[in-house]
Amino acid sequence: MDIYEDSRLISLNSADAVKLNGDYNSNVFWNIPNIIPPDKDIDHITVSVEDFEMPISYYLINDTNDTLHYNYNSVDTFITLTQGNYNGSTLITELKIKFLEKGLTATIVLSSVRANSILDLAVQSPTSRFYTIFQNP
Numbered sequence: 001m002d003i004y005e006d007s008r009l010i011s012l013n014s015a016d017a018v019k020l021n022g023d024y025n026s027n028v029f030w031n032i033p034n035i036i037p038p039d040k041d042i043d044h045i046t047v048s049v050e051d052f053e054m055p056i057s058y059y060l061i062n063d064t065n066d067t068l069h070y071n072y073n074s075v076d077t078f079i080t081l082t083q084g085n086y087n088g089s090t091l092i093t094e095l096k097i098k099f100l101e102k103g104l105t106a107t108i109v110l111s112s113v114r115a116n117s118i119l120d121l122a123v124q125s126p127t128s129r130f131y132t133i134f135q136n137p
Contacts, residue, residue: 060085072104092119
């Protein structure tokens with residue numbers, strides 16, 4: 001029996017994978033065709049993983065916390081943030097954009113006095129009442 005040796009480098013990319021949980025990349029499957037030569041009588045195969053890199057695939061703002069409910073002029077309404085990762089500045093920008101889409105100009109600052117990086121929010125409309133409604137998902 002002849003011994004046939006072969007070496008292949010296979011690169012896996014989540015863009016080429018079958019996603020098993022919707023649009024998320026945290027559970028994927030790759031089809032690797034032609035890994036075994038079809039014209040060879042194979043008795044034994046050795047496979048090894050040379051390198052593996054797993055990026056963080058979760059979002060700070062996700063489908064469980066992307067909605068901010070609030071009451072404006074006695075009307076309960078909400079904004080839905082774009083899912084993703086934010087720092088203080090980019091979260092403030094996202095909130096301002098979403099409020100502006102509802103016709104509200106918001107002043108939002110990251111408090112340097114308060115602990116835990118609290119955002120102070122004010123809507124620029126002195127004749128209207130605005131307050132947030134906290135809800136558990």
